[in-house]
Structures are given as structure tokens and as C-alpha cells.
Amino acid sequence: MLSKLKLFDSDSLKSLHRRVFFSITIFIFVYFISIYRISSIMLFPDLDNDTTNYVTKDIRGSIYDRNGNVIATTIQSISLSINPNKIKNKKELANKLGLILDLDIKKIEKKLLSTSKFVWIKRNISPIEHQEIINLGEINIKAHKEFKRIYPYKNTLSHILGYVDIDQIGQSGIERYFENDLSKSQDIIISIDTNLQQLVRENLIKTINNYKAESGLAIVMDIPSGQILSSVSFPDYNPEDKSSYNNNNLMNRVFQSNYEMGSTFKPITATIGFDLDILDPEMTFDVTKKYLNISDHDKYKDNGIYDVEKIIVESSNIGTAQIATLIGKKNQKEFFEKIGFNKKINIENKESSAPLGNKNNWGKLETATIGFGHGFAITPLHLVKAYASLANNGNEVFPTLQLNKQFEQKQIFNNKESSKFFINLLNSVVLKTEYTGPRVKVDGYSVGGKTGTSELLNPNGGYYKDRNLTSFIGIFPINNPKYVIYTAIEYPKKETGTNDRMTGARVNAPLVKDIIINIISLFNISKDKNDDLLKVDTNFLYRKLNALV
Amino acid sequence: MEYLKNWWNSIDRINIILILSLGFTGLILSFSMDENLSINRHSIFFLFSIFLLISLSDLDSKNIRRISLFLFIILLIIILLILFLDYEVKGAKRWFQIFNFTLQPSEIIKPIFVILTAWCISKSIEDKKFYLPLLFVFFFLLLSLILMQPDLGMTVLLSATFFCQLFVAGLSIFLVIVAFLFILGISIFSYFTFDHVQSRINSFLGGLDGTDTYQIDLSIQAFKNGGLLGKGPGQGILKEKIPDANTDFIFAVAGEELGFIFCLIIIFIILSIIIRSLLKVLQLEDPYKIIAISGLICSFGLQCLINIFSSLGLIPTKGMTLPFVSYGGSSMISIAILFGFLLSLTNKKNEEL
Numbered sequence: 001m002l003s004k005l006k007l008f009d010s011d012s013l014k015s016l017h018r019r020v021f022f023s024i025t026i027f028i029f030v031y032f033i034s035i036y037r038i039s040s041i042m043l044f045p046d047l048d049n050d051t052t053n054y055v056t057k058d059i060r061g062s063i064y065d066r067n068g069n070v071i072a073t074t075i076q077s078i079s080l081s082i083n084p085n086k087i088k089n090k091k092e093l094a095n096k097l098g099l100i101l102d103l104d105i106k107k108i109e110k111k112l113l114s115t116s117k118f119v120w121i122k123r124n125i126s127p128i129e130h131q132e133i134i135n136l137g138e139i140n141i142k143a144h145k146e147f148k149r150i151y152p153y154k155n156t157l158s159h160i161l162g163y164v165d166i167d168q169i170g171q172s173g174i175e176r177y178f179e180n181d182l183s184k185s186q187d188i189i190i191s192i193d194t195n196l197q198q199l200v201r202e203n204l205i206k207t208i209n210n211y212k213a214e215s216g217l218a219i220v221m222d223i224p225s226g227q228i229l230s231s232v233s234f235p236d237y238n239p240e241d242k243s244s245y246n247n248n249n250l251m252n253r254v255f256q257s258n259y260e261m262g263s264t265f266k267p268i269t270a271t272i273g274f275d276l277d278i279l280d281p282e283m284t285f286d287v288t289k290k291y292l293n294i295s296d297h298d299k300y301k302d303n304g305i306y307d308v309e310k311i312i313v314e315s316s317n318i319g320t321a322q323i324a325t326l327i328g329k330k331n332q333k334e335f336f337e338k339i340g341f342n343k344k345i346n347i348e349n350k351e352s353s354a355p356l357g358n359k360n361n362w363g364k365l366e367t368a369t370i371g372f373g374h375g376f377a378i379t380p381l382h383l384v385k386a387y388a389s390l391a392n393n394g395n396e397v398f399p400t401l402q403l404n405k406q407f408e409q410k411q412i413f414n415n416k417e418s419s420k421f422f423i424n425l426l427n428s429v430v431l432k433t434e435y436t437g438p439r440v441k442v443d444g445y446s447v448g449g450k451t452g453t454s455e456l457l458n459p460n461g462g463y464y465k466d467r468n469l470t471s472f473i474g475i476f477p478i479n480n481p482k483y484v485i486y487t488a489i490e491y492p493k494k495e496t497g498t499n500d501r502m503t504g505a506r507v508n509a510p511l512v513k514d515i516i517i518n519i520i521s522l523f524n525i526s527k528d529k530n531d532d533l534l535k536v537d538t539n540f541l542y543r544k545l546n547a548l549v
Numbered sequence: 550m551e552y553l554k555n556w557w558n559s560i561d562r563i564n565i566i567l568i569l570s571l572g573f574t575g576l577i578l579s580f581s582m583d584e585n586l587s588i589n590r591h592s593i594f595f596l597f598s599i600f601l602l603i604s605l606s607d608l609d610s611k612n613i614r615r616i617s618l619f620l621f622i623i624l625l626i627i628i629l630l631i632l633f634l635d636y637e638v639k640g641a642k643r644w645f646q647i648f649n650f651t652l653q654p655s656e657i658i659k660p661i662f663v664i665l666t667a668w669c670i671s672k673s674i675e676d677k678k679f680y681l682p683l684l685f686v687f688f689f690l691l692l693s694l695i696l697m698q699p700d701l702g703m704t705v706l707l708s709a710t711f712f713c714q715l716f717v718a719g720l721s722i723f724l725v726i727v728a729f730l731f732i733l734g735i736s737i738f739s740y741f742t743f744d745h746v747q748s749r750i751n752s753f754l755g756g757l758d759g760t761d762t763y764q765i766d767l768s769i770q771a772f773k774n775g776g777l778l779g780k781g782p783g784q785g786i787l788k789e790k791i792p793d794a795n796t797d798f799i800f801a802v803a804g805e806e807l808g809f810i811f812c813l814i815i816i817f818i819i820l821s822i823i824i825r826s827l828l829k830v831l832q833l834e835d836p837y838k839i840i841a842i843s844g845l846i847c848s849f850g851l852q853c854l855i856n857i858f859s860s861l862g863l864i865p866t867k868g869m870t871l872p873f874v875s876y877g878g879s880s881m882i883s884i885a886i887l888f889g890f891l892l893s894l895t896n897k898k899n900e901e902l
Contacts, residue, residue, distance in 0.1 A: 015719045016717060016718065016719065016836060016839050016840075017830075017831050017839075019716060019717045019719065020717055020827055020830050020831060020839065020843055021827075021831065023713065023716075023717065023827060023843060023847070024823075024824060024827045024828070027820070027823050027824070027827075027850055028820070028824070030854055031816060031819070031820045031823075031854070033863075034816060034854070034857050034858060034861060034863070035813065035816055037861045037863060038772065038804070038809065038812055038813070038816075038861060039809065041769060041772045041773060041861065042772050042773065042775055042776060042777070042804060042808075042809040042812070043776075043777065043809060142786075
């Protein structure tokens, strides 16, 4: 039966031999594959690129700030391990190791008596200790090269730099964004000024503590270049210490958190109107009664008929809502698109968030409320970018953490005077307010800015009625915009004994003032000439002296 | 003494030297794996294996067939029994325990089944048609028992060897193609049926299931660290990182500690045994011997190949030992039986018969 199936082709011996010979050639062939493979791995390990290099050979690149300070670097250290089973005279070795490594001899002895094949004796030993261990001549002690990432400024730069995991791979911030370069031993220089960063952080923490808040943020950006000089988010963490990591600490509030910005939107709304020739600075608005059921916190001043400047200076919701209605939804949306309120900012940080914007219906009422910064959420970085661009003669500013990064020039405004109009509004806020102005003004210098206070979004939906986000955005010097400074505090508490509302003017204006004073002293900014005769005189004398010498 | 002298005169001397030197490389590596330089389990097994090898190589073909049939039936029963016993290691029921030793009967049945196959095929060539269906019944019975353990590596090796023997015996080209399709079918079936096969193949392909190629990466890194001359015996770090370093990844340990040249020597020893034995087959006329020797060599050669290829990351890890080099009693005994049979078949004493 089976023979009919023709199981075998032929049963002659010749066929058997032919097939055995065939098998020999097959065997030789496949064994030569393994020889080829083994020589390519063992003799030319660098040509073999198809395997992932799980042990980093190169030392990770360092990160420097704009002044050349090392802010992240990797050091190589030696750690010692031992196989206790191979040690004969455990007591003697424990004594020697204890002396060299300055460890408790009893503890070492306990480790040496364990039955496991591998125990660490000491991690990160010094080169001197390592040499003495070599001199011991005990071959069963193994030295392991280890890399440790060092962040000299600890928490101060945590959100900007990010951190690395146990395999030295960047997990957030600059470490993550420039992973490719850093892992290839390339150094990175970033635009942060660590001196300023430290001062800003100290001032921010002081304010947070004063108002018993838990979190806040501050950012300083150079307007012409878009370089971020300082960016602090609090609470922060120590990148060297894993135990300080938690979701709240790891959150970079400047780049990641979306907030409704409140009144800081008002100058933007007015400027949209001016730029499109819809709004004339001479136009007046009645703020005495509610508009679309929108009301103001404070009672109106004088007769309640405000011009544009007064609406901004008095921060009137009613007035701004009317301006926004004049502008209309279409123009509002178009301008938001132009200043980048609809998309993620292309910054050297992979965690940065896209703006939430307005997720709900965008009708007549929303156009009005968005006009004064309610119902539209963006990140602080978005607001800073918008203010910088408007103050920078309408040339779009691209926030960056790198030095010398070139961007395509883009003009936002239709009207050449729009930037001036915007700057004048901010200047008036500081010059013409009774409460805000004096709290932020620095003698001899011109500052412009706007306060903002909004209700914090409740993650469970709606708003926290009693929790405010207070903020202040300042431009300095206002007559020649160079720096934009933004600070925000989440949920500042009332001081005991007072009933004052917690507002941007109260909480943040003094903080911005402190930061401006820091900037002045760090960057040696001279006073405005027309302001101070004495200053002019000293300059004059100085020049004369120089000429003589 | 006289016995040994006779034995030495009739044996294939070069082959036994090659086999012993392969065993010695295993011995060297076993001392680098173990903590102290006293006699270890590996050396005890090795001595026992040599004894077994020598005694088997002195037997004649008839006795070998008898022993094979006897052991085959016993081992088949044991394999059947352990499927119902509750001794499981790493999710498989392949081992059974006597005193301190765990034995893997499916490992030992390997060379025995090769002899039975050769016998049955040669009988069928002599036109005794009854033997061939019997052989197929045995084969599928054994295969299904081993698949139930489950032990895919062993299944592949047994089928491949069986197929190789049929091929040498002159299997028609049509059936060769059918067999290939059958193997393909089995591989796909087991990929979707057995979780551990799936996870191993996924981890080989990398990242498919979020699984990693950790062991293979370490193995390849170990080869790289070894370089031309190696780090020296006992100085490798791979064996501290991989639990199965002394079996599945012994070749990587050899590469790391003893270097490229040593690895090359191992491969050349293995290849010499294969080529020498097969060349010898070309001079033989007896179909039984031809089929038996090519089967034994195929089993040995394939097992080495699978082990070497998987430690080099060319195929997924199969859990296959490197014959005579890896640690493991069952594997050593199995290879001793295999070489014992091989040497007996090439024994000059048996040629005249």
C-alpha cells in the first residue's frame, strides 16, 4: 500500500550517498554562517550596528546655561561588588575593606557571609579608595563603572532640565528633548540665566509662602530674541533624588498648565480692535449697567463713561465685553490664530501642552467673555509669547530655550501704530492706577503691565468659586520693550484680619517688581535719562573723566 | 586493561579524541561557573558519561537495537507518567525526580529513537512493509507526548532528525515539500497555541508585545566583551546576569571568558565530528548504518546549531543545550548515548560482521 504511495524515490545506495553528501554541504554552509556571525560580533563589534547598545559607552553630554555655568553633567564613578562564595578568609577581608572604605566591619562581614553570588560593598567610591582596593590584590572584588548625573543647582532648574532614568536616558525637559545629542556626548547650551533663575525662584517661593499658597510660576523672557531667561514652576523637585518626584512636582506649570488668563486678555482685545480700525481710542463706553449679564467687581468711577484707556486701566469687564462684541467672533478667532493661541508652542520641551482654548460653544456671549479672558484657556507660555509679539512692533516672537536660534520674521499687525497703542495701554495701567501702579513701579525706570485674576478651573468640572489664579504680566522697560515678566499664584489665601480680595495687583505686582529689580541689578540696566537729572550728571562727569584719561 | 586496549584498537580514534576535547571545554567552563575548584556535579556527570560512552561503543549493532527498543518502551511509559505527575518546572512537565537528580526522559529518548528509525527504515527497504507504519505510529505518539509537556524545541529537533533520516533514505521530493509545509504548519500552530513559544518569538522579533530582547542583548554584549582572547576564565559577568547561562547561553559565556579563538575551536570540533562521520558514511554500504549515523549526526549537529544560533541572536531562544558543553545531567547522558551509538556503528570490530 505504501509502496503505491511511493514514499521513497529509489532505494539504490547511490541515492543514499548522494543525499548524505548533500547533507554535508548543508551542514558546512550553516556552520559557516555562525562563524561569519561570530567573527562579525567579536572581531568587528563596531560594524555590528543591528543590536541596541544597552550599555552607554560615551559619557552623556553636559548642559550649560547662557553664562557658561555647568547645570547638568555626568560623572563616572566606581562601585565595588563581591561574590561572597569565592572568599575564603572572610574576616580578614572584612577588616581590610572596613579600613579602606571607612565602613562598619561587622556589616561587611555580614555581607560576606551571605550565600548570594553578588553583593554590593560600596557604591561610588573615590579614586584613592579604588587604588587601595586594587592594591589589595583580591581578584573576586569587582569594580563596576557607573555613571551619575549631577545637577549642581538641584531644584532650581528642575523643570527646564528634566531628569534621566537609571539608564541615563532623558525623561523630560532638555534631557529628553536633546536626548540624541546628549547621548552622543554633545554639550548643550541653553538660554536660561541661572543667577536670575535663582533670584526669581526665591522671590516666587517667598510670595507663595506669604499668601499660604501651594503653587505658582514665574517666567522672564527676552523679547527681541524670544530667549527664556528664567522659568520657574513651584512646587519643583530635585532631579538627583527620585523620592522627590511626584505628579504635582513634576508638572511644569509654565509649559504644561492651561489657565484662563483673566484681565491680562483685555489689552490684547483692545489692540485687536485698534489694529483692525474697529476701535478708536476716543470711543467711549457706558460701564454703569450690566452688559449681557456681565458685571464688574468694583463700582464704576466718575460718571461711568469710559474711553478705551480707562476701560483697561480700571480693568472693566463690561467695557471690554462691549469692545469684544464690536470686534466680533471672526476677527477674534483670526487674531488668536495669528498669535498662536490655537496650537502648541514649538519650544525645546516635549512635555509642553497644546492650549485648551474654548471647547464649548463660541457664541456672542463667549466672544464677550473671552474678550476679558474668561472661557479660553492657554498656557502661561502662550500669554508671554503674545505679549512679547505685540510689544515687539508686531514681529512675532518665538519662545526658545536655545541661544542663537533663528526664526522666520512674521508681522502680526496691519497697522504700524498698533504696537505703540498696546504699549501705551500697559504704561497707563502702571501710571494711572492708585493701587496697582505704585506696587510695581521702580523708581527711575518705566514699567508697563496688566493684572489678571481668574477663577481656577476645577478638574471635576466648573470653577472653584473661592480659588483664584492671580497674575501680573509686566513689560520692562516699557519705552523700549526688552523683557516680559509673568507671574501667577494658584489659590493665594487672605491674610488674617483683612478682607481684601486676593488679586493680581495685591499678590503679583510686588513680585514682578522684585523680579524687575533683580533684572536691573544683574544686567546693569541704567535708569531712564529723562527721569533723573542726577544720573545724567554722573554720566556726564564720568564721560568727561574718561576723555581726560 | 586488555579490554581497553582492544577497544582502543577498534574504535574511531580521531572521533573519540574530538568528542573528549569537546567534553573538556565543557569541564573548563563548568569550573568557571562554579565557585570552588573542587569536584562539581558537572565533572561527576562527565565521568559517568565517558564510562557510558565507552561501554556502548563496544557493543555490536544487534545489542544496540535491543537496548534501544527496551529503553524506548520504558522511557515512553515514563514520559506518559510524568504528564500525570505534579512536578512542573518553568511551566513544563518534562522532568522527573529520583533522589537528588531530576531527569528529562525526552532528552534521553532522542538518540534511541534515531536508532529505531534507522532500523525500521532499513527493514522497510528490505521489503518488510510492516515496519514503516509502526515507525510512524511511534513517531506521532512520541511527538504528541512531547508536545503535551510542552517542549517545542525537542519537538522540532525530533521531527527534523526524523525527516533527515527519511530524506537520506530517499524520501520522494514531493513528500519533502509536504514535510516542509507540515513543519511550517506546526510552527504557526504552536505560535498561536503556546504562550511561552509566543512570548519567546515575540521577544526575538523585538518590541512586538512590549517584551524585550534582554537575554539576547546581554548574550551579544558578552561576545563583544570577549573579543579575540576573552576576559579569562571566571572573569565574565554574563553568568551573573542570565539565570540559564550555564545551559542555553554557555556559548556566550565561552565567548566572553575564553574569546573568539576558543569559540572557533569549539565550532571546528563540532564541524569536524559532523564531517568526519558523514564522510565515513559515504564509504558504507549498509542502509541501516547509513541511516542511523546520519540520524545521530543530524540530531547532534542540529542541536549544536540551534544553541549557537540562539546565543548569537540568529533565532529565538529554544532552551536547547550545547551537547557535552552545557551543564545538565540528562543532556550529558543523552549525548553520551548518542556518541556511544555512533562509535559503535563505526567500530571496526562491527564492520566485519
